[in-house]
Amino acid sequence: MITRNAPPSTQAAATTEPCIYIVDDDQSVRDALSSLFRSVGYKVQLYGATADFMQAKRSDGNSCLVLDIRLPGASGLDLQTHLNREQIPIPVIFMTGHGDIPMSVRAMKAGAIDFLAKPFRDQDMLDAVANALDADRKRRDTDGSMAGIRAAFETLTSREREIMTAVTAGLMNKQVAGNLGLSEITVKIHRASAMKKMGCQTLADLVRMASLLGLDTSKS
Amino acid sequence: MITRNAPPSTQAAATTEPCIYIVDDDQSVRDALSSLFRSVGYKVQLYGATADFMQAKRSDGNSCLVLDIRLPGASGLDLQTHLNREQIPIPVIFMTGHGDIPMSVRAMKAGAIDFLAKPFRDQDMLDAVANALDADRKRRDTDGSMAGIRAAFETLTSREREIMTAVTAGLMNKQVAGNLGLSEITVKIHRASAMKKMGCQTLADLVRMASLLGLDTSKS
DNA sequence: GGAATCCCTATACTTGTGTATAGGCACCGC
DNA sequence: GCGGTGCCTATACACAAGTATAGGGATTCC
Numbered sequence: 155m156i157t158r159n160a161p162p163s164t165q166a167a168a169t170t171e172p173c174i175y176i177v178d179d180d181q182s183v184r185d186a187l188s189s190l191f192r193s194v195g196y197k198v199q200l201y202g203a204t205a206d207f208m209q210a211k212r213s214d215g216n217s218c219l220v221l222d223i224r225l226p227g228a229s230g231l232d233l234q235t236h237l238n239r240e241q242i243p244i245p246v247i248f249m250t251g252h253g254d255i256p257m258s259v260r261a262m263k264a265g266a267i268d269f270l271a272k273p274f275r276d277q278d279m280l281d282a283v284a285n286a287l288d289a290d291r292k293r294r295d296t297d298g299s300m301a302g303i304r305a306a307f308e309t310l311t312s313r314e315r316e317i318m319t320a321v322t323a324g325l326m327n328k329q330v331a332g333n334l335g336l337s338e339i340t341v342k343i344h345r346a347s348a349m350k351k352m353g354c355q356t357l358a359d360l361v362r363m364a365s366l367l368g369l370d371t372s373k374s
Numbered sequence: 375m376i377t378r379n380a381p382p383s384t385q386a387a388a389t390t391e392p393c394i395y396i397v398d399d400d401q402s403v404r405d406a407l408s409s410l411f412r413s414v415g416y417k418v419q420l421y422g423a424t425a426d427f428m429q430a431k432r433s434d435g436n437s438c439l440v441l442d443i444r445l446p447g448a449s450g451l452d453l454q455t456h457l458n459r460e461q462i463p464i465p466v467i468f469m470t471g472h473g474d475i476p477m478s479v480r481a482m483k484a485g486a487i488d489f490l491a492k493p494f495r496d497q498d499m500l501d502a503v504a505n506a507l508d509a510d511r512k513r514r515d516t517d518g519s520m521a522g523i524r525a526a527f528e529t530l531t532s533r534e535r536e537i538m539t540a541v542t543a544g545l546m547n548k549q550v551a552g553n554l555g556l557s558e559i560t561v562k563i564h565r566a567s568a569m570k571k572m573g574c575q576t577l578a579d580l581v582r583m584a585s586l587l588g589l590d591t592s593k594s
Numbered sequence: 595g596g597a598a599t600c601c602c603t604a605t606a607c608t609t610g611t612g613t614a615t616a617g618g619c620a621c622c623g624c
Numbered sequence: 625g626c627g628g629t630g631c632c633t634a635t636a637c638a639c640a641a642g643t644a645t646a647g648g649g650a651t652t653c654c
Contacts, residue, residue, distance in 0.1 A: 250475075255491045258475045262482035271475040311630060324576030326610070338610095340632055346612070356544030357611095361581040362591070371582070531600065546640070560602055562642070577641095 170215050172287045173197040177207050177230070178222040187220060190276055191283070204233040216294065218286035223250040223257060231257070234264050243293055245286035249274065303363050306352050314348040321345055322364035323371045390435050392507045393417040397427050397450070398442040407440060410496055411503070424448040428456070436514065438506035443470040443477060451477070454484055463513055465506035469494065523583050526572050534568040541565055542584035543591045
């Protein structure tokens with residue numbers, strides 16, 4: 155795990171109980187799932203249609219989505235497509251009463267965590283949700299540190315970014331200076347400044363961050 | 375992409391046509407698929423049972439596996455489990471005449487590329503195979519460079535590995551020397567030797583390789 | 595026994611890097 | 625106008641890293 159040092163810690167604790175979002179047009183299903191999830195300590199949010207879910211402002215805690223396929227208006231698969239397009243990374247568990255294999259395969263290929271055919275056993279749903287929440291937690295962890303690194307990188311000036319890129323590609327200060335038409339000392343200054351802003355002490359750390367940021371490593 | 379320099383190039387060209395392995399107990403299905411795949415330029419290998427496929431020695435070119443679920447003896451899912459356990463990374467496309475949703479979900483969760491219900495359109499199968507071969511190619515690319523890096527790392531002496539690990543974690547030569555109870559010059563020698571054996575010129579490259587190798591970066 | 599390999603060390607020198615101090619120029623916002 | 629910031633440069637020094645040369649001791653394999 156890559157961690158930086160000083161920068162403002164924007165990572166709040168937020169260790170509340172996980173929240174399960176349920177989208178199903180059948181009231182009795184919503185109620186049943188709601189009581190099931192509450193019984194094991196999850197919070198729940200209920201929606202009767204995809205539109206309701208999309209409009210609702212969701213908290214940003216550990217969560218997942220339990221989604222019926224067949225819904226009035228936009229279907230569950232439509233909602234999944236929308237979430238993917240908008241890069242909303244909430245794990246999705248599908249359930250269906252009248253699904254078929256192509257439907258389940260499409261959902262899984264689109265990244266669903268699980269796909270349960272009704273009727274399912276409570277335990278199967280709880281297992282699926284546990285997996286989903288776990289995946290969500292893991293994603294949050296990595297996303298969190300990535301966000302920190304990206305934020306730090308944003309604070310660099312364009313010159314500093316150029317030089318960080320070149321330096322982490324393995325070029326020497328003098329080479330960077332030559333490529334950019336600068337003097338070596340200028341490179342050193344920007345380099346030191348970039349290191350400080352990125353919150354790292356060693357070149358090795360900077361290289362790892364550059365790697366995570368996907369900076370171009372092709373030496374010019 | 376991380377590439378090293380000198381080391382013996384064990385990567386043969388192997389730019390032959392892709393090979394599709396077909397496992398189905400129905401002769402007519404095998405024949406139909408065989409002619410379908412041949413018609414678009416793929417090689418095919420046919421098997422009537424999972425055991426036949428497992429015993430056969432497969433070439434190491436670009437390939438994928440088209441697998442029936444219901445088979446005499448070990449089922450298609452069993453074979454998939456076996457391949458996963460043995461870390462044989464061939465992409466799998468399932469097909470089934472009597473499958474159900476849980477079966478397809480299990481297969482997809484276990485990493486199948488696609489899952490087609492019979493009867494399927496030829497084009498769907500060809501699309502699935504194209505995706506599978508593409509995934510296989512990508513995996514081969516990354517696996518190839520990883521294998522090279524790992525092989526290079528294998529040639530390092532234990533001391534060189536220790537020192538490479540410490541250096542890529544960001545420690546200075548003198549710190550490494552202190553930690554390992556060596557003199558600084560010794561560290562320099564091993565460090566230079568490691569760089570040479572790993573086929574890289576800069577610390578940045580070495581750090582990226584260490585990263586790919588999963589070397590411990592926790593500074594001691 | 596001899597060759598090879600690994601491990602360790604030393605001296606000496608070159609080059610690369612980090613940092614401090616000091617300054618100039620351009621732009622922007624108040 | 626003035627302060628802040630980004631960008632550029634210079635000198636000077638301390639320290640880190642890379643390399644060459646030259647050893648010694650241990651092990652293993654033939």
